[in-house]
Amino acid sequence: MKPAPFKYYVPRSVPEVLSLLNEHGYDAKILAGGQSLVPMMNFRLVQPAVLVDINNIPEMAEIQPHEKGVRLGAMVRHSQAEKDPLIKEKAPLVHETMPKIATVQIRNRGTIGGSLAHADPSAELVVVSTALDARFKIQNLNGERVVPASEFFVGLMVTAMGPEDLLVEVEFPPLPPRSGWSLKEVARRPHDFALVGVAAVVVLDKKDRCKEARLVYLSAGDGPISAPEAAGLLVGEQFTPALATAAAEKASADEIDPGSDIHATADFRRHLANVLTQRALEEAFQRAKGGK
Amino acid sequence: MKVEGEHLFNGTQKQVWDLFRDTAVMASALPGTEKMELIEENKYEAVMNVRVGPVAGKFSGELVISNEDFPTSYTMTVDGRGKPGFLKGAGDVTLIEQGANQTLMKYTGDVQVGGKLAAVGQRLIDTVAKSIIGQAFETLDNALAERVNAETEGRKADYRKSTESDYAATVAKDLIKNVLKRTGRDKS
Amino acid sequence: MENTFNLSVTVNGKSYQQTIDPRTLLSDFLRNDLGLTGTHVGCEHGVCGACTVLLDGKSVRSCLLFAPQVHNQEVLTVEGLGTIDDLHPLQEAFREAHALQCGFCTPGILTTLVPYLEENPNPTEEEIREAISGNLCRCTGYQHIIDAVKLATEKTNT
């Protein structure tokens, strides 16, 4: 299991990266953390002719406050995000998600941007960024654009980025007051790809009624799968187990589109989505009521 | 892997039948088709560059149409090989008239994937298949619309052949609509 | 070779300069180019953890890094922890508790634990299990490894 040959570039700045991407187009792959890419290269399922290593651009690895939220450079590593106090404060769901991603060795190397750009429908960050309505800053030689999560993920491992594009930053907007969140997932072993998972975010009014809700699922289709109708059932309501059940049933029966593999049939995934939604909603409502 | 589903086309049974027997259309519907040639009656030879995220593989193989029952049903078998593995499949296609100008296509089949792809990519194969089918119908819908329009306008239909490089960029972007439609994704 | 990379790296405190094929995996570079065969290769797809080394003090999978990626950085392998005559306290505890059988996964587990224990000198059993959950061992059922970690932390903390 040795990778096929490639040409290796180590640009030192974003413009340098962009011109390399422009030059090589589909022949090039960006090497960020490499924790998904390199295994596939070792299996020779991926054989890029050119590898553009973006690990030597320090400004891409910064974490900064941004309009009451937080802004993460694409090259922020998972372990860096896991320990960052600003993320813990401004994006607690992101903070909580980090230890659930793979293993410590992977988190020490894997990057936020790499995970998002890879757009694996089983990746926690893909789902969490969708639930939090994150915004993706993309650059190419022609300039810069910002794409919301709802438009960033367009299909199975496909994003709104073309071969000339570089994801430079992700912004997580702040959660409103009286927000609650939860990420629940089931994996065969804790660090395996989850069989199914759900990120729930709710915002309550003063009477504990849900003002806004979002449910997004992982391993439930070809990308992060939102369940707006199930979320809609929650709006205007206070939490009851029956309400959670109704939303869970709606989402798992009608809104997700999971596949089958050796670990779980689509049926079992729908069942798990149902169970996890109920658990996630209970936790999210609880947290929202807890104030803050 | 069982593949099963249906798709409603905006065209008559005959128009849909013809659509499927048009090599150029078939070539454009299958993502990354580099070459598709009719080598003998009802037998095509194809080379495809399949790309799923970063995974790209070149497959070559044959596509055979049999059990033709014009204009309602036929059987399609595919047999392809590439460095990352092989795939073979057989499926039955039925076209059912739905009112004057619509045709419901029902398909059921069995696709088998082998080699490295199956061995290490198992987790995604089902979703990949769904994705490819989704894309194919998207393209076919467009092609059918173009054919129907061309027919009424009395001109030759014009298909843009999809290449590997614009597959992810354009086809995938087309897919946004499709995905949103199918999953009811929250756009807010 | 047309496609080459001139690599400078410090491994276990010693600096090396080598010209390599850029696709060389760090694990292969350490083992074959530098002869540091203590780093073992068990899967080459980032699951088993046998190839874990420290890159600038952090545990990473050396099979998921290309050697050029460690240019101008510091790598520590199991060979840099202790010697046969002067074992690292964690190595000593592993011996004491019979935390290794075939010993193939051991270097990766040691390199995972060394930085972990620096940050978490008093882990609970559950925390130790979590800490080594990215390292597969087929011989020990992990129990004696956990015993060894406890033993090592008890010794350092008294």
Added chain:
Amino acid sequence: MTYKVIGKRVKRVEDPRLLTGGALFVGDVNLPNMLHAAFVRSDYAHARIISIDTSKAKEIPGVVGVYTAEDMGDAWEPGPPLVSPPPTLENVVFNSRRQVPLVKDKVKHAGEIIAVVVAESRYIAEDAVEEVYVDYEPLPAVVDLEKCLEPGSTLVHEDLDSNLAAHLIQNKGDYEAARQEADLVIKRRFNLDRGAAAAMENRGLVVDWDPKNQHLMVWDATQSPIPIRNGMAARLGLRTHQVRVVAPFVGGGFGPKIMMFYAEEMVLPWLTMKLERPVKWIEDRHENFYATTQEREQIQDVEMALSKDGRILGIKQKIIHDTGAFNPYGLTTPLNTQSHSMGSYDVKNYNSEVTVVFTNKTIVTPVRGAGRPQGIYVVERLLDIACKELALDPREVRRLNFIPPDAFPYDHKIIDQAFTSLVFDSGNYQPAYDLALEKLGYDNFIKEEQPRLRAEGKHVGIGIVPFIETTGVGPYEGARVAIEPSGKVSAATGVGTQGQSHMTSFAQIIAEELGVEVEDVSMVTGDTAEIHWGTGTFASRGAVVAGNAVLAAASDVRLKVIKLASKILETPEDELELDGGLVRVADIPEKSISLGELAVLANPFRGAVEPGTEPGLESTKYFGPEYGATAFGVHGMILEVDSETMMIKIRKYVTVEDCGTMLNPLVVEGQIHGGVSMGIGNCYYEKLHFDENAQLLNASLADYLIPSSMEMPHIEVYHQNTPAPNNKLGTKGVGEAGTIPVPAAFAQALENALPEYELEILETPLSPNRLFELIHKREELT
């Protein structure tokens, strides 16, 4: 017997090297001028080869050669049959079909080797592998164990008229008569699926032919270096002294590393002799899932006849055993299943039919447990079902059926894997079972804990099963022990070491016998230059067979020491003792001589030695048991299952092991922990998924799930000691014990945790998805 060194928790001698990266594994062998091999393996499980085009691969710079079966010429021949069928059984059908070095015409399982590339680096070799084009005619794959026997089935071996690989019936007593008397007859079908051994180190081989010395040096990650040496020499037309095989440190074996003569072991020696350069091949993980042998796949239809008080009157069994594409390992595994299908019980009537089938899957040879877990699974599951049907306490039923302690040696009068009669040498089952019940807190759990936890909505269950393990089989093993002039001891045995701590526990035996420190004994395992005869490490036999050979050799050296010392110290032999590296007179400790001095005297440089004596303080001895030693134990667990997510957590795990004399309890416990972890894998995590084309769908460690530290419970290990009567040390094997009863205990605990679903678990491994299906099915029924 009281020992000073044997039985102590001695720290391992081999550890400092392993801990510091200083131990040599086969992958660490790098020789000047060395080439690297990579293999072109078939994607298809069953296909005819139409043509092979290697031209493009050969053009790649750095490629030295690409070879196919045709290039091997006369050197092409299938591997040797390793284990023949039992000669003592009548009416055995056995169709021997052996694996080949490179496929000539038809591929019989995915991963079979079609061509080999040799290049200056492994990277280049793999580049070239991708450029070899093989044109196949795919054939339908033989997958299903039953369908493959139907007339008209596709044939794996077309020269046979069916896919039958072997057939045999073993009978004891008269089952049909017993059935007539029975109050209850239970018949069930069991599905036991495949798993991988998945040692952390894959296989590997470095070969180096030295034309000037006419000598072949081989480093091989094998469990059995001596048979490999013998076989290689025979295949290559060399004398055995021209081949040296070293099994250096080996990163786990678990059975498959003894499947002597893997294709790679046939191809590489041929390459080095042809190219006159060293050649290295290290199996990668992906290859390992296809090329390294696997085990456990069986379908069993088993019937148990019982009296209403729960006494087993008889068992009737039909086993279909999958051997994969070839059967080099004979009938070892299914014979083991038979040997364990009566468990620890006094079963008077037993009738068992084994049908072995060829399929287009990876070859099957023993994997840790080796057919035994399947036997224990069916007998324990049937007993559990019987207890439910008869409303009897499962503990009482087991007590009633245990072979009583005064019945040993207990002759089952069937043939075991060693082709000798299945005799249980010794045993004392009830106390071990009681100890396990006590340590697990069985009574308290059933009466208090479980009701309390259930009231809290928790699904907790308990499972406890006894098991036996036939261990320590022959034919023999040898050891050489020598005292060197330094006073230190060198020793060697032919068994290889893959983590079993031989270098320490065998050294303990020698240290005990010769009165030296363990550190002063240097034990070599797995080097054919050090000892000529031997078989290997398998069947939980190291401590029994090699251990007693070591003892025999050490005892003989001790006799020589005493004889010589008696002469020199002018003291009668019976007044001498060995301690601290000295021989001394018991009552006058200052009157002594060191072993080193004696060693010098035993090998005089000048003068005349006494005719008929041997020089040196050295001895080589062999040990071959008449029949094996039967270990025994009980495993129990308390598990919790989330009945919504199907996630499980084992809250408590208790084992009681009786492996006779323990050489080193620390090592024994380690063996058990590791065995249990593979056993837990076999319950809920580790399953090889083959599809209808015999394609393996989880050929990576991302999808083949080895338990991690998070899935493993804390294991409590307790010991009981019933020494083996037929060897001096009294040892029984323990290497596989931990794995054997786990799925049976797990199934019992899972059923117990989910009583509302009335599950009847008749398969292993399960998975969350499978458990969901089972529960769902029960829900639909009710």
